[in-house]
Amino acid sequence: MDSLQAPGFGIAFILGLILVLGNVMAITSIRLAMQGRITPDTMAGIRTNATRATPETWDAAHTAAWPWALVLNGLGAIGSIAVMVTGNSVGPFLAAAGFTVVCTIAGALAQIIVGHRAATRVLKR
Known part of the structure; x- marks a missing residue:
């Protein structure tokens, strides 16, 4: 990681802000x-x-997706705060950004899958 440069506080703050929002x-x-x-x-x-x-x-659908959104996107929001404060060091910044992006994507996919399945069960009644 000697050749990698930290993004700096400004870029890290902007990326973290986008992710938290x-x-x-x-x-x-x-x-x-x-x-x-x-x-x-x-x-x-x-x-x-x-x-x-x-x-x-x-x-x-939305009732079934709520716990998934709360946990995964909640972790993503917390991780995005870590992204904001680790902009001056490469390793922690990359770890925080990776964790946050994974939680954000997992939250979106889980909401769609769980919500769709719950709605399908209601339709089959």
Whole structure:
């Protein structure tokens, strides 16, 4: 890692800010959909054919996805704070950024998969 350079505080702060905002938005959108403030006819939420089929499938999808969003995107939000403060050292910055990106992507995929499966179960009743 001798040839690698740290990104610096400014770039690390901007990247961390983008990641924390994305993770917080993911958590917030699931929560708002559970509360009925985001509906299937909007552009937010878990949007598959099964989740948008009925209000019951919409609610089931977001309720099932909530724990996944809270844990994975919550860890992503915490990791993004670590990204912000480790900009002056290469190793910790790369570890924090990698962890945060993995949590963010895992959160998005888990929400889609779990939400779609919950909505499909409701449709099959």
